[in-house]
Amino acid sequence: ETGVTQTPRHLVMGMTNKKSLKCEQHLGHNAMYWYKQSAKKPLELMFVYSLEERVENNSVPSRFSPECPNSSHLFLHLHTLQPEDSALYLCAPHQARAGAYNEQFFGPGTRLTVL
Amino acid sequence: GQNIDQPTEMTATEGAIVQINCTYQTSGFNGLFWYQQHAGEAPTFLSYNVLDGLEEKGRFSSFLSRSKGYSYLLLKELQMKDSASYLCAVKANTGFQKLVFGTGTRLLVSP
Numbered sequence: 319e320t321g322v323t324q325t326p327r328h329l330v331m332g333m334t335n336k337k338s339l340k341c342e343q344h345l346g347h348n349a350m351y352w353y354k355q356s357a358k359k360p361l362e363l364m365f366v367y368s369l370e371e372r373v374e375n376n377s378v379p380s381r382f383s384p385e386c387p388n389s390s391h392l393f394l395h396l397h398t399l400q401p402e403d404s405a406l407y408l409c410a411p412h413q414a415r416a417g418a419y420n421e422q423f424f425g426p427g428t429r430l431t432v433l
Numbered sequence: 434g435q436n437i438d439q440p441t442e443m444t445a446t447e448g449a450i451v452q453i454n455c456t457y458q459t460s461g462f463n464g465l466f467w468y469q470q471h472a473g474e475a476p477t478f479l480s481y482n483v484l485d486g487l488e489e490k491g492r493f494s495s496f497l498s499r500s501k502g503y504s505y506l507l508l509k510e511l512q513m514k515d516s517a518s519y520l521c522a523v524k525a526n527t528g529f530q531k532l533v534f535g536t537g538t539r540l541l542v543s544p
Contacts (some may be wrong), residue, residue, distance in 0.1 A: 374441065422532065
């Protein structure tokens, strides 16, 4: 149990659908990240929210739209996706601590398949 | 640019020792992480190095040489459950945590 939940765990959607991924953290961390993991590719950072403000958008297409209403919740809204967007989407809360290493926890992920 | 290199796949037998190498070329360096990821699951943290040398944690150890842009993860007394992918990641920036990941090394442990 990592204190991070993601829903749904699996999602199949058509290219014209609109869906949302949800992440909830119970760690009290003040930053939240979305990562994408495609087959045979490195984990890619998509977005970073710090204190509910987006601080990083890693050249992600606009068909992905993040939302962070508070420090415990993070959403990724999806619309008109492409088959190449099929991947594992991981939420990762983080709390920077001075003088200590900054372990990055990951949620269990949502396995997304776009048909 | 940022580049992290790891072998794609390795095999080893139960009880043996295996070393997984990672080399990096990044614009900056503020720490190197190793993660374990079982198939279909999220990565879990194994180790962190920011200074040169060896960090030991039970059966797992991680080494760093910043001058060589090199790290390795050493797994001793291998068990079947160690079959997984091992991800090397570098924090190249200062400020918020932005990790650059390698593609991972898939380790298969056989009886």
